[in-house]
Amino acid sequence: MSGRGRLTVVGLGPGDPRLLTGAAAQALEEAQDLVGYEPYVARVPERPGQRRHASDNRVELDRARHALELAASGRRVAVVSGGDPGVFAMAAAVFEAIEAGDPAWRGLDVAVEPGITAMLAAAARVGAPLGGDFCALSLSDNLKPWAVVEARLEAVLRADLVVALYNPISKARPWQLGAAFDLALRIRPADTPVVLARAVTRPDEAIRVLPLGEARNAPADMATVVVLGASGTRLIARGEGLAPIVYTRRSVPAPEAA
Amino acid sequence: MSGRGRLTVVGLGPGDPRLLTGAAAQALEEAQDLVGYEPYVARVPERPGQRRHASDNRVELDRARHALELAASGRRVAVVSGGDPGVFAMAAAVFEAIEAGDPAWRGLDVAVEPGITAMLAAAARVGAPLGGDFCALSLSDNLKPWAVVEARLEAVLRADLVVALYNPISKARPWQLGAAFDLALRIRPADTPVVLARAVTRPDEAIRVLPLGEARNAPADMATVVVLGASGTRLIARGEGLAPIVYTRRSVPAPEAA
Numbered sequence: 001m002s003g004r005g006r007l008t009v010v011g012l013g014p015g016d017p018r019l020l021t022g023a024a025a026q027a028l029e030e031a032q033d034l035v036g037y038e039p040y041v042a043r044v045p046e047r048p049g050q051r052r053h054a055s056d057n058r059v060e061l062d063r064a065r066h067a068l069e070l071a072a073s074g075r076r077v078a079v080v081s082g083g084d085p086g087v088f089a090m091a092a093a094v095f096e097a098i099e100a101g102d103p104a105w106r107g108l109d110v111a112v113e114p115g116i117t118a119m120l121a122a123a124a125r126v127g128a129p130l131g132g133d134f135c136a137l138s139l140s141d142n143l144k145p146w147a148v149v150e151a152r153l154e155a156v157l158r159a160d161l162v163v164a165l166y167n168p169i170s171k172a173r174p175w176q177l178g179a180a181f182d183l184a185l186r187i188r189p190a191d192t193p194v195v196l197a198r199a200v201t202r203p204d205e206a207i208r209v210l211p212l213g214e215a216r217n218a219p220a221d222m223a224t225v226v227v228l229g230a231s232g233t234r235l236i237a238r239g240e241g242l243a244p245i246v247y248t249r250r251s252v253p254a255p256e257a258a
Numbered sequence: 259m260s261g262r263g264r265l266t267v268v269g270l271g272p273g274d275p276r277l278l279t280g281a282a283a284q285a286l287e288e289a290q291d292l293v294g295y296e297p298y299v300a301r302v303p304e305r306p307g308q309r310r311h312a313s314d315n316r317v318e319l320d321r322a323r324h325a326l327e328l329a330a331s332g333r334r335v336a337v338v339s340g341g342d343p344g345v346f347a348m349a350a351a352v353f354e355a356i357e358a359g360d361p362a363w364r365g366l367d368v369a370v371e372p373g374i375t376a377m378l379a380a381a382a383r384v385g386a387p388l389g390g391d392f393c394a395l396s397l398s399d400n401l402k403p404w405a406v407v408e409a410r411l412e413a414v415l416r417a418d419l420v421v422a423l424y425n426p427i428s429k430a431r432p433w434q435l436g437a438a439f440d441l442a443l444r445i446r447p448a449d450t451p452v453v454l455a456r457a458v459t460r461p462d463e464a465i466r467v468l469p470l471g472e473a474r475n476a477p478a479d480m481a482t483v484v485v486l487g488a489s490g491t492r493l494i495a496r497g498e499g500l501a502p503i504v505y506t507r508r509s510v511p512a513p514e515a516a
Contacts (some may be wrong), residue, residue, distance in 0.1 A: 013279070016281070017280070018279065018280040018281040018284070019279045019280070019281055019372065020279065020280060021271070021276065021277045021278065021279055021374065022275070022276040022277070022278060022280075023274070023276040023277055026276070084374075084378050084382075085382075085386070086378060086381045086382055086386040086387075086388050086389060087378070087388055088389075088508075091382075091385070091386035091389065091505070092386040092389025092390075092505050092506060092507065092508045093508065094386075095385050095386055095389070095492075095494065095503055095505035096505070096507060096508070098494060098503070099492065099494050106494060106495075106496045106497070106500075107496065107497075107498065107500065110503075111382075112381075112382035112383075112385070112386065113382065114277070114374045114378040114379055114381070114382040115374075115378075116279065116342075116372045116373075116374070117378065120342050120344060120345070120372040120373075120375065121372055123344045123370075123372070124342075124343075124344055124349075124369075124370035124371065124372040125370075127349070127353055127370070128343070128344040128349035128350040128352075128353055128370065129344075130344050130345055130394075131344060131346075131349060131350030131353075132350075132396075133393065133394065133395045133396060133410055134393065134394055135391065135392065135393030135394070135414065135419060136388075136391065136392055136393070137391045138390075138391060143508050143509040143510065144509060144510030145510070145512045145513070147512075147513070148510050148512075148513070151417065152391055152417045152418070152419065155413050155414065155416065155417035156393065156413065156414065156417065156419075158413065159409065159410045159413035159414065160410070161393060161410065161414075234353075234357065236353065236356060236357050236364060237364075238364045238365065239364070239365075240365070242364075242365065245353055245356070245368075247349070247350050247353035247354070248350060249350065249354060250346075250350045250351065250354070250401050251401040251402060252401065252402035252403070252406050254403045254405075254406075255403070255405070255406070
């Protein structure tokens with residue numbers, strides 16, 4: 001035992017180190033152990049004496065328990081997470097492990113350092129598509145039934161929210177994003193702007209703005225966040241090689257009398 | 259004219275300068291003119307030669323036009339915004355002004371630097387209440403009819419999303435938050451965890467975690483963000499003077515057969 005341990009779940013943001021907060025950078029500096037999915041651990045500059053525990057993507061709870069054991073033994077641990085750790089990332093897994101695990105873990109010094117989550121980074125790149133009411137849904141049916149995903153998506157589409165879709169597609173879930181676009185097309189016009197933002201702020205960044213009616217054929221993968229516009233989402237054409245601006249109006253008109 | 263102007267809408271985060279990103283800090287340093295709501299401008303350290311244009315809260319579009327005029331005249335302008343500029347803040351106002359304004363403004367070099375928005379900062383402080391699907395709604399009926407606010411809130415409550423409420427209350431809108439809690443109580447159990455997070459990370463920070471049935475009597479103001487838990491939102495008691503953890507489980511069980 002080397003004093004009281006500490007576990008901080010640190011948001012690395014979308015990728016560009018310039019989008020890290022000062023507090024997150026400090027938590028990474030102070031950590032004796034880094035725990036996380038391998039590509040996220042690899043983003044953190046190596047530091048002499050700091051131990052690195054990189055793991056596969058499919059073992060969030062094992063990773064959380066390992067980090068808690070290290071902290072309980074007195075180590076200062078940073079669990080690294082892409083984006084914001086509280087948005088479809090590691091923070092909830094850590095708290096699930098605390099709730100189900102060794103009662104002593106409840107007394108640990110645990111903190112979360114927020115980060116720029118993918119939808120905020122993507123939105124900033126294209127304008128302000130989240131400028132009105134919006135929601136963030138995970139399209140993955142690994143942890144919830146597809147019927148729940150579909151019911152939630154339909155509800156927020158009908159309520160005219162802008163929708164950010166996380167985890168839109170993977171090799172094991174190849175058809176869900178297409179099904180989501182099909183559902184959206186039954187509720188929103190085919191010219192509704194859709195943003196497909198891949199690897200935002202990273203060297204392989206690729207951002208596409210397409211009408212909903214054409215979105216089904218655009219490439220997407222697990223590094224993509226998809227933003228479906230609402231009725232107030234607008235495109236501003238700019239001409240001369242400048243990308244169009246996508247933003248959502250802040251105001252919503254009163255419904256017309258029937 | 260002193261070369262090509264530039265307008266950057268900069269997210270200051272929730273208040274603590276340690277939650278600023280490096281990119282946002284750099285945009286503030288490089289700006290010749292700072293434009294924004296007075297308390298946000300006041301957060302930025304003064305810099306010799308940098309002009310400060312602070313204004314009242316109720317003039318977003320005027321402020322946006324002023325910033326665009328400055329940029330069009332060749333100045334490097336930072337429009338400062340609390341939290342993330344794309345979430346109920348200045349970015350959409352700037353793009354509305356561009357769409358409706360001088361066509362030359364479409365050719366300006368305009369960028370958005372994202373920031374930690376209030377719900378992410380509040381969530382990190384208490385655990386991970388946004389750990390499942392969630393939405394962000396503005397409770398203000400200045401820019402949309404109350405009937406739309408209510409219909410959206412009801413839709414996301416029924417869809418079992420965690421709900422972050424921005425702009426929950428003000429002197430001119432004293433009853434809307436209470437009405438929102440009443441609506442939530444018709445749909446969610448009275449013991450659902452609610453987080454009222456005021457001035458997160460600032461010296462006057464005040465965070466309360468209450469059951470929904472008691473939330474109506476808690477103090478709240480325009481600096482508060484309210485997070486309504488969903489069915490998967492849990493409280494972990496910790497004892498011995500430690501605040502409870504609030505988090506939302508990542509998984510959603512399959513609905514029981516009727």
